[in-house]
Amino acid sequence: MSFVREAGRAVRSTFVLWVLTALIYPFVMIAIGQIAFPFQANGSLxxxxxxxxxxxxxxxxxxxxxxxxxxxxxxxxxxxxxxxxxxxxxxxxxxxxxxxxxxxxxxxxxxxxxxxxxxxxxxxxxxxxxxxxxxxxxxxxxxxxxxxxxxxxxxxxxxxxxxxxxxxxxxxxxxxxxxxxxxxxxxxxxxxxxxxxxxxxxxx
Known part of the structure; x- marks a missing residue:
C-alpha cells in the first residue's frame, strides 16, 4: 500500500506541476504581455x-x-x-x-x-x-x-x-x-x- 500511495502522490504532483508550468504560467505570461506590453508582445510590428x-x-x-x-x-x-x-x-x-x-x-x-x-x-x-x-x-x-x-x-x-x-x-x-x-x-x-x-x- 505504501508503494501505491507514494506512486499516486508522485502522479498527482506531476500533474499539478504540469498544469502550473505548462498551462497556467504560459497563459498568465501571455496575458501580462498583451495587457502591459502589447507592442512588444506582438513582434514590435x-x-x-x-x-x-x-x-x-x-x-x-x-x-x-x-x-x-x-x-x-x-x-x-x-x-x-x-x-x-x-x-x-x-x-x-x-x-x-x-x-x-x-x-x-x-x-x-x-x-x-x-x-x-x-x-x-x-x-x-x-x-x-x-x-x-x-x-x-x-x-x-x-x-x-x-x-x-x-x-x-x-x-x-x-x-x-x-x-x-x-x-x-x-x-x-x-x-x-x-x-x-x-x-x-x-x-x-x-x-x-x-x-x-x-x-x-x-x-x-
Whole structure:
C-alpha cells in the first residue's frame, strides 16, 4: 500500500506541476504581455499610414534605393533570399548569423573593396556599420554617423534640404538604454517611414 500511495502522490504532483508550468504560467505570461506590453508582445510590428504592417522594429530589412537610408550589409540579405534559388549562397549561414570570416579572409576583403567604391560613388562616406555586417545579420539599426553619411544622397534623390533630413535623424536617434548601456542608434525602418512622411521645405 505504501508503494501505491507514494506512486499516486508522485502522479498527482506531476500533474499539478504540469498544469502550473505548462498551462497556467504560459497563459498568465501571455496575458501580462498583451495587457502591459502589447507592442512588444506582438513582434514590435510597425505599420504604414494605411495601418498595414511593413516590418518589425527588431528585424532589419534591405533598402537599396537612393531615396531611402540603406541598412547595414547582411550576410543573409536579411533572410529574404529564396532557399530554392539561392545562387549567391546568402542563406548558407542560416536565416540569421555572421559570416565567421576572419579579418584577413580574401572573400571578406573582396566584398569590402567592392562596397567602399560603391558607397563613395553614391556620395556616401563609408562608415564601419555601412561596410561591416552585424553578428546577427538582422540588425535594424545603423549609427547616427552612418545615417548622416547618407544625407546628401537621400536629399538629392528626394529634392529635400539636407537640414530637413538632419533633423529627422536627430528625432529618430535612440539613445543608450538607461543612459549607460549600448550605443546610440537609428532604426532604419522607422527613419525611412518618417522620411516618406516628410514634405519638401517651401522655398523662401
Amino acid at each position: 510597425i505599420n504604414n499610414a494605411q495601418g498595414q504592417p511593413i516590418g518589425s522594429a527588431l528585424i532589419g530589412q534591405p533598402f537599396t534605393s537612393d531615396r531611402y537610408f540603406n541598412s547595414r550589409p547582411s550576410t543573409t540579405n536579411y533572410s529574404t533570399a529564396d532557399p530554392k534559388a539561392d545562387s549567391l549562397g546568402v542563406l548558407k549561414t542560416g536565416v540569421s548569423g555572421a559570416s565567421n570570416l576572419a579579418p584577413n579572409n580574401p572573400a571578406l576583403l573582396d566584398r569590402i573593396k567592392g562596397d567602399i567604391p560603391r558607397l563613395q560613388k553614391a556620395g556616401v562616406k563609408p562608415t564601419a556599420d555601412l561596410v561591416y555586417t552585424s553578428g546577427s545579420s538582422l540588425d535594424p539599426h545603423i549609427t547616427p554617423e552612418g545615417a548622416r553619411a547618407q544625407i546628401d544622397r537621400v536629399a538629392k534623390a528626394r529634392g529635400l534640404q539636407p537640414n530637413q533630413i538632419e533633423a529627422l535623424i536627430t528625432q529618430n536617434t535612440e539613445n543608450r538604454f538607461l543612459g549607460i548601456f549600448g550605443e546610440p542608434g537609428v532604426n532604419v525602418l522607422k527613419l525611412n517611414l518618417a522620411l516618406d512622411a516628410l514634405k519638401p521645405a517651401r522655398a523662401s
